Amino acid sequence: MRIGLLTESGYPYATGESGRWCDRLVRGLPEHDFDIFALTRGRPAPVGDPPVPRQVRRVRTAPLLGPAALAAPLGGSAGRRWRRRFAEHFGQLVSAVCAPGQRQPAGSGPSGPGPAADPGFAEALYGLAELAREHPGLPGALRSEAAARILERACRTPRALPAVNAAQPADLLAVAEELERRLRPLSLDWHADDEKGLGSLDLCHATSSGAAALPGLLAKRFHGVPLLVTEHGSGLREHYLDRSRAPLGAPARALLASFRGRTAAEVYDRAAVVTAGNTHVRRWQQRCGADPARMQTVYPGWEDHGLTAVAEPEADDAADTSDSGRTLVWVGHVEPSKDLVALLHAFARVRREMPGARLLIAETGPRGGASAGHPESTVYTAHCRALAAQLFPDEAASALAVGDNPVAFEPVGGLEIPRLADAYTAGGVAVLSSVVEGFPIGLVESMFAARATVSTDVGAVCEVIGGTGLVVPPRNPRALADACLALLRDSGRRARLGAAARARALELFTVEQNVSSYRGLYLELVSHCPVEREEAGPDGGPLLFGRTAESSVPGSWAAAAAPVAVPAARTRTVPIAASPVRGGVPHRAGTAPDPVGPKAARVLRGGEGRA
Template sequence: MRIALITEGAHPYAQRAGEGWCRRLVEGLSEHEFQVHLLATDAQPEPEAERTPGRSPAVHELPMWGRRPAGRGPSAPARRRYGRAYRAFVRALVLPGERGSFATGLYQLAALARQDGALPAFLASGHARRILEREWRAPGADTAAGQPLVRDVLVAGDLLEQCLRPLAAPWYGIEEGRLGAVDLCHVVGGGPAALPALVAKHLHGVPFVVTEHGLHLREQYRSYRTAPYRWPVRALLLAFFRLLTEETYRQAAVLTPGSSYDQRWQQRCGADPARTRVVHEGTEAVGRKPAGPEPELPTLVWAGALEPGRDPELMLHAFARIRAEAPEARLRMYGEEGVPGYLAHCRAIAERLGLGTAVSFDGRPASTAAAWEAGSVLVFSALTQRSPRLLADAMLSGRAVVTTEVGVAREVVGPTGLLVPPRSPQPLAGACLALLRDEERRARLGLAGRLRAQERFAVEPVVTAFREIYLELVSHWPAFPAGDGSEGDPVRPFARPAEYWIAGARPTAAPDAASDAAPEPGALAEAV
């Protein structure tokens, strides 16, 4: 079957799901034909994607950020239709009672953009900014307790234009390389990457799968804490991401979070549990050899960014207690400074606790494998653990693991490591001492953790899971209805026979005739 991978990144194999994840999926499912639709951060648009047969999928890129694409604005009649659609879209973002009009406005803008390609120019126009300002300042609008200023309107308008660029991408239609010609779409990462899949489903009936390794909406809320915008702009953009996430979860045929922790978050955001399947993120590190002999002195290794969320202070206070009972113990802390001045802050704490040369701040290691090999026990003291990637990598070293019981920690480590409460130095110190004093227990837990990580995070189970999901999805989801697409038409599984893919045999006008002419906003609203 033909599958469109839709993701964000700087190049085809850099996306939110982790380095090389798309590449491993494509290589593992070589029986399928993939094409990558990339929302690029630094690429130039490519009118025709190129591919080396048998080596890599076709790649279609769309610049997402920065200067808007060149193009003329819509004609006067079209501008009025754009205005009505954009007004419905903005009202959904700022008025709690109008949330239901989000999908209507979104699909209307997509249909109009497909007709004349003038959506980016319209969103950057004074007409669009006046609509945004008027609706944003309407009584009852959610502005996060602050009236939007003129500069807020300008900033928010530019950000919305960039977020909505996928609606105007030249990817829709049933021609070769377009989203209407694939059997299904696979969205990797969520957020704006889901927009092309939503439009493809709305226009062409193509189902889509969503894979999130780390909830996109949650990361947006975290990043906007320190965003250089005023609160009204933050509230507007977060409303956009929240409503987009809800629509994505509502329309997706299958959701595949990378952990049960992410699955619970998705369900709180409106995902249907019956359409959710956990597929752990595979890693090629499962084939890596275990770490060699332990260091001569009992050594704890802590790894992570030096920032409050990773709570290195907890590790330092726990190590002070460990040193009181095991003076020969050493602590090596690996990680780059995540907050300016935080390394100096940690050094000051270590000095105040009298740890001296027993603690070393070693910065970023040459590799994670080298960091794990430097320790007898691996310790994680984070206040939250959203991704299983670092924990799984540590377990694959064969070293015993101690971690705070937050986020995905219990799900990943299970009975093969020691879990302690966060912000509690005494339990953390006790767990570390128990392992440092018992070599046989360290070896047993390290081996059990390595086997558990190899079982859960191998690449083969991931490939097998998506092979089954793809086949099941396409077998139950018709590519075309049996009739003319009107309500009540019977469905036909595997509606595209093998002859469809033969050159010259596929339909050229009938399936896409209605979509070539954008419907009036009112008619499209009824269809939605």
Template structure:
């Protein structure tokens, strides 16, 4: 079967996260031929992954020039303006009427994009957006939209819709990894060629202008929500990474009969159980050092651990994505006088080596979509203490300790209890490995997607 796998500039160019997920999927499904469309790949020179023989990397598609004649340009501009009006009014109109206008606008823009170029080129989109904003009657009420806000939001929308011009190769189905630009490509292909669509989601789409004004954020939030809802309506099936993700998909209007939960998979052979513990009591954390990991709470929790277990150590292993946040963590360690008991280890050669540095694996995140690090720790038979966010409690089940987010007292107490109780550590570690082997193996994920591909293509 020919599968067009569409990614948002991740696989095969970016290590980790969605890139790892795609690589594991493609490598194990040899009976299928994958045409990988990596949005943004034209800006990169080297791939982070070597594609297997059953996968081919395709350029972004046919970029034929738009019609050059004056009458053709005038007709194109008029059609694009009509689509822009439907787009803006669809974003700002609640209910089925708004959804219908949004869908019609994208269909028109996909037709225009097929002729080449940015589909909204030549359209006074800021003016169209301002007109729609003034006419909108939304609940909750919209914030004030200035001319500057309209220009900025219009610029984001213009760039966001350009993937409609991408023309992937002919295939039996399109598999969009995330409801963003990849979904736009899959929708356009469905409308042009009738190619069925499978949508995978393991996290909400990122907001394109996190530092924008409330009005700009409102435009983009409504755009992403409308696009997701359209994707759920057009997709043959929606593969959700967890029941947590499935719940917000259903709240956004997905048909329950279409949504299938397929957890991400890990290679068990890479995470053999750890048979020994370090000589001194230790807590280890593994991940990317970033604000949403809430290491401040973990460091404050460890301060309480040291009061109960004086010789305990804390190892923070992983790359830094926010240098400023790393500096705040170091300053907090100094302020709490934790000294050398906290180690910023940087990226470990392997996750298993990082988990081997602790008796307990802790996670303090305030936002966590798919807790891959916890699944890896469970496979290594290390007991986990984690915050109840996202799909964490669902992944851990009764094989770990879950505490409220942002609570250093509860997090510290749970770590202390496990450090004092080797038998419970052993029991939770064994239960965690058994649970991970049952629910989160890459072979299970591949088998599930093999069945989904057949169902979608049929």
């Protein structure tokens, strides 16, 4: 099977968690061939650096950010008719972006009705794609003055969102530039049906519902290739979090958020299956219009990195006086969303109740692969160190002589903590104090190490923990301190919770579980949504026996075939067969699609239409 993996600022160039997940997936499925189509941020590294597995047949890249390579600017060569069609399609697209979104019927999701896919937005999007196939001047047209004027008119209409009515020229120029970048995949040469294009694939697997999914939409539209979308984080949520700090006005942020939301709704509407890395992301997908009948939860898998079960001291009086039994450990990248300020205040309360308690803050690099020397992170780390010295002035002063500071900031990979496993060995209770969290990777690592945990109720924390740890409200140092004291004083309870946490991590969060789930999904999708293409021989003519005899079996026989089982993750999911799969022939639950169509099947059975 040939699978096109569509990535955005990730595999095979980025070293963040998304790139590592793609690498584990590709290496875990050596029976399939993969073509990588990567949208990069800036100049990519040479292909093969890092080396890709041998089942990767081809790697094709295109810049998503940075100056566009304008092959041909909008000019006389484009033609008056092409320019008029561009104005129509782009005007329809930005009108849909500026207008209030339509809502799905009530009951479409647990969090209320989400936005429905906009037919006008979809028609305009595919119209622009058709223009890009005819002429290479689409990037230049999107950055032209005419495009900015069309966007301004859409913002000034009475039916536009109130937030965009006050858009200024700077906002319009910023939005036009961002739209060109986000629509750049429409102008790529990936959409041919030759050996190097998306049309030759059996399945497209997009790693986001944003720009990376646009090539998959076009492959579905022009060649009938089924689309699978996987997200370990919500793109719209990340947009809200990032753009709130960006130097953009409120109208520009509202326009870009509307564009991201409508793009995601169209991707979810056209995808055969949408998978989420956790229930938190799944709720965001449903709010953006994903159909619950075509959604599954597949937890991402992690390697344990040597995080074996760390033995606890014996459950006697000495257990509570050992160094590891009275030490709290926090592992992660220091940044404001981790709320180490609340953790330090909570530890001050713990220290008053248990004078021998310690806190180890093990600093790692950022999980997303960004630069570790981010100014915001550096300033926040310095603030936390100053707060620790202020909260424990006597201990900090004596630590200059005897080295007994109760709060230690140590980098993972240094002399004190050479490996990640050493951080969890030094502590008896792992703590997570975040106020904003997606999927808590550090929490999963502590579960692999069989550590009892105290966490704040944010993101997917409760889903990951289950009943194997204590959960407290965020920004509540008193509750955090009480939970930590409860575990520090009870070594037997720590041991029981740690063993249960490791068992849960080995059951749900391993690489083998993740790869097995996608192996079943690939086979299920291709069986229900086969790509109809004519096999050509060496001379260019039809290939004899290019299609198997089973492809022409009457529908009555196909309807009696047993459905293919999907080995999904061990979470609450909705089977694919519960509703028609987009891209294939609609079929009832528990039956295979009718390959010859309902009317032809009646003819073969001797029913309606027989002579």
